[in-house]
Amino acid sequence: MRPRVTTAAVLREFNAPLEIEQVALPADLPPGAALVRVTRTTLCGTDAHLWQGVLPFVGLPLVLGHEMVGEVVALGQSAERDALGRPIGIGTRVVWSESVCGNCYGCTVLREPVLCADRGYGFRQRADKWPFVIGGLSQYTYLPPGAHRLVVPDDIPDTWAAAAGCAVKTVLRAFTNAGGVRPESTVVIQGAGPLGLVGTAVARAAGAGRVITIGGPANRLAIAKAYGADVTISIEETSDPDERVAVVEELTEARGAELVFDFAGSPSANREGVLMCGQRGKHVVVGLAGPQAMPVPMDVVMGREIQVIGSLNGDVSDLDRSLRFLTAFRHRFDWDAMFGTPVGLGGADRAIRDMASQVAVKAVIDPALDLEEITG
Numbered sequence: 524m525r526p527r528v529t530t531a532a533v534l535r536e537f538n539a540p541l542e543i544e545q546v547a548l549p550a551d552l553p554p555g556a557a558l559v560r561v562t563r564t565t566l567c568g569t570d571a572h573l574w575q576g577v578l579p580f581v582g583l584p585l586v587l588g589h590e591m592v593g594e595v596v597a598l599g600q601s602a603e604r605d606a607l608g609r610p611i612g613i614g615t616r617v618v619w620s621e622s623v624c625g626n627c628y629g630c631t632v633l634r635e636p637v638l639c640a641d642r643g644y645g646f647r648q649r650a651d652k653w654p655f656v657i658g659g660l661s662q663y664t665y666l667p668p669g670a671h672r673l674v675v676p677d678d679i680p681d682t683w684a685a686a687a688g689c690a691v692k693t694v695l696r697a698f699t700n701a702g703g704v705r706p707e708s709t710v711v712i713q714g715a716g717p718l719g720l721v722g723t724a725v726a727r728a729a730g731a732g733r734v735i736t737i738g739g740p741a742n743r744l745a746i747a748k749a750y751g752a753d754v755t756i757s758i759e760e761t762s763d764p765d766e767r768v769a770v771v772e773e774l775t776e777a778r779g780a781e782l783v784f785d786f787a788g789s790p791s792a793n794r795e796g797v798l799m800c801g802q803r804g805k806h807v808v809v810g811l812a813g814p815q816a817m818p819v820p821m822d823v824v825m826g827r828e829i830q831v832i833g834s835l836n837g838d839v840s841d842l843d844r845s846l847r848f849l850t851a852f853r854h855r856f857d858w859d860a861m862f863g864t865p866v867g868l869g870g871a872d873r874a875i876r877d878m879a880s881q882v883a884v885k886a887v888i889d890p891a892l893d894l895e896e897i898t899g
C-alpha cells in the first residue's frame with residue numbers, strides 16, 4: 524500500500540535541533556511523479572549552511588537533504604522510464620536531478636537545465652505545503668515530475684549514488700565548463716571538502732601534470748593526497764592567502780596555474796584563485812563566497828587574459844556521467860574514504876552539526892536504521 528505519511532527530520536528553526544516528525548505525503552501522484560523510499564542520503568556543505576540560516580529567505584519548516592537515492596514505491600502515469608529510456612517499476616533504485624520546468628529560456632533556448640528559471644531546489648519546498656517532502660532526511664520522499672531520473676546500476680553502492688546527486692555532478696560540470704584539462708597543466712583545487720576531494724580525483728584522472736589541493740584540516744588533506752594531489756597546502760599552516768599564492772608561484776616557476784577551481788567558497792577564494800592563475804589561465808567559480816567576498820583584481824584578469832568561468836551545480840547529464848565516473852575509477856580512488864558511518868534519522872541532527880563544524884567530510888544517513896526506535 525502506498526504510504527500516506529513519512530517520518531522525517533524537520534528543520535523548524537535555524538541552528539536548532541532537527542525535529543523527528545510525521546510529515547504528510549501527496550495523496551495523489553500527478554503524471555510523471557513518483558514516491559521513493561530513501562535508502563541513503565549524504566549530506567552536503569549546503570545542507571549545513573541551510574541549517575545555519577545563511578539563506579534566511581528559506582521558508583520553514585523544511586526537510587533538508589538533496590543527495591539521495593531510493594527505491595520507487597509508487598509511480599504516477601507516464602513515469603515508467605528514466606532519462607535514458609530504461610524501465611522504472613516498483614522497487615527500481617533511482618537517483619534524480621532537481622526538477623526543471625521545460626518551458627523557460629534556460630530550459631528551451633539555452634537547453635541548460637541548471638539555468639531553469641523554476642528549478643526545484645529542495646530548500647524551496649516547505650514541509651507544510653504540497654508536496655511536502657522532496658528532501659532526503661526522510662523515510663519516503665516525493666520525486667517531482669520535472670526531475671529527470673536515472674536507474675542506478677546494481678554495482679554502485681547507495682552511498683556513492685547519493686553523493687553523485689550533488690557533489691560529484693557539480694565537480695564534473697565544472698571541469699566540463701572549464702573546457703577540460705591539458706595533460707601538462709597545473710591544476711589548483713581550492714577546498715578539501717567533498718567537492719575539493721572529488722575535484723582532486725577528477726583532475727588526476729583527467730591527466731593533469733600537477734595537482735595542488737588547498738584546504739584543511741589534515742585528515743581531509745590526507746584524502747586529497749590519496750586522491751592524487753601532488754602537493755597539498757594547509758590553510759591552517761599557511762593561513763595568509765598571499766603566502767599561498769606565493770607557494771603556487773614557486774611551484775610553477777612563477778608562471779602560475781593553467782586551471783584554478785574554487786570549490787571552497789570562502790570570501791578570499793576568488794581573489795586568491797585569480798592571483799594563482801597564470802597567463803591565459805582559467806578560474807572556475809563553484810563556491811559561493813557570500814556578501815563578504817574580497818574584490819577580484821580585474822587588472823590581473825585583463826593583464827593575464829584570465830577567463831573567469833561560473834559553474835552551477837549539475838543536470839541529469841552530469842549526474843549520469845557521475846555514476847559512470849565513480850564506477851570507472853572505483854579501483855583507483857577509495858571513494859568510501861570520504862564517507863562517515865551511516866546513522867539513522869535520529870542521528871541526522873548530529874550529522875548536520877558535524878558537517879557545519881567540518882568534523883565530518885561527508886555524513887551519511889540511512890533512514891531505515893533507527894525508524895522503530897525514533898517513532899517508538
Ligand SMILES: [Zn+2]
Pocket residue numbers: 567568569570589689690
Ligand atoms: Zn549540495
Ligand SMILES: [Zn+2]
Pocket residue numbers: 623624625626627628629630631638639640641642
Ligand atoms: Zn525551465
